[in-house]
């Protein structure tokens with residue numbers, strides 16, 4: 372299914388049913404009293420987040436959602452039936468915005484989180500309600516109230532513990548394949564990955580975390596170059612961001628430039644995210660001479676002076692990748708918060 376992470380939709384709760392004005396008509400009681408019942412209430416619009424969805428794609432086909440109206444009141448003091456609530460399911464991690472005010476209304480994170488977003492209108496009163504000692508035959512009734520309506524923006528921010536940040540071809544998808552059972556496509560051309568995906572990493576016998584693969588980022592991304600920065604929002608909920616660099620055929624100067632360049636793009640998008648970049652994975656070490664690698668590593672260690680944990684890995688050969696995941700997993704354990 373196509374990956375969609377932003378949509379706008381119109382939702383409207385049901386209107387309340389009108390009250391009824393009627394009088395009892397029985398053969399032997401020609402002048403029966405008022406017996407008009409109340410209208411039913413309109414159905415509410417409720418959003419629910421569920422685990423088994425991971426994209427907002429279904430909203431491409433349906434943009435308008437109406438909950439049922441309440442039914443009109445009946446004679447013999449029958450209340451009209453209430454309109455059914457409409458439950459709209461979205462993936463966990465969906466943020467709801469009021470598009471008019473631009474305010475965020477809800478952030479549905481956990482499976483089965485629910486929130487009433489638009490309340491159905493109340494049903495009107497039937498004429499029986501208006502009977503009194505001074506007015507035994509009221510004809511007055513009230514109309515049901517309109518249900519609330521909203522123009523809502525939905526934005527999905529994937530829920531991952533770890534996000535990967537890297538240029539196209541750095542080996543992000545290869546790393547996800549190496550450490551999880553997820554199988555994002557890997558190929559030797561830029562922008563193989565066109566949308567984010569998630570994988571579960573079992574970093575020890577009883578512990579796991581979720582890693583997210585995102586499309587590659589290039590200089591100028593914040594100005595829309597390449598696939599742009601639209602996917603960086605999926606890094607916003609991660610606890611840790613791992614930067615990954617292809618070191619094959621590059622000088623240490625080029626590698627340092629690349630690390631800084633990507634950090635700047637990330638900063639342009641959201642300066643808060645910079646603090647999450649704690650790890651640097653130097654990838655494709657299988658293609659690099661061991662001595663050169665050692666020198667490179669020392670140079671980078673002194674350049675980033677403890678700002679980054681530096682790891683040498685080969686995602687393709689699964690070399691060093693388990694250790695990297697284990698160390699990140701242990702770093703994220705609650706006692707280290």
Ligand SMILES: Nc1nc2c(ncn2[C@@H]2O[C@H](COP(=O)(O)OP(=O)(O)OP(=O)(O)O)[C@@H](O)[C@H]2O)c(=O)[nH]1
Nearest residue numbers: 539540541542543544545558562563564587686687
């Ligand atoms: N030799 C070697 N090749 C690798 C390694 N990791 C990835 N590659 C190759 O590098 C190319 C790009 O790998 P991907 O995993 O698709 O890279 P990516 O970062 O996901 O790329 P985009 O999705 O385009 O951003 C593929 O041809 C991989 O086989 C590695 O450790 N060693």
Ligand SMILES: [Mg+2]
Nearest residue numbers: 543544563564
């Ligand atoms: Mg990829």
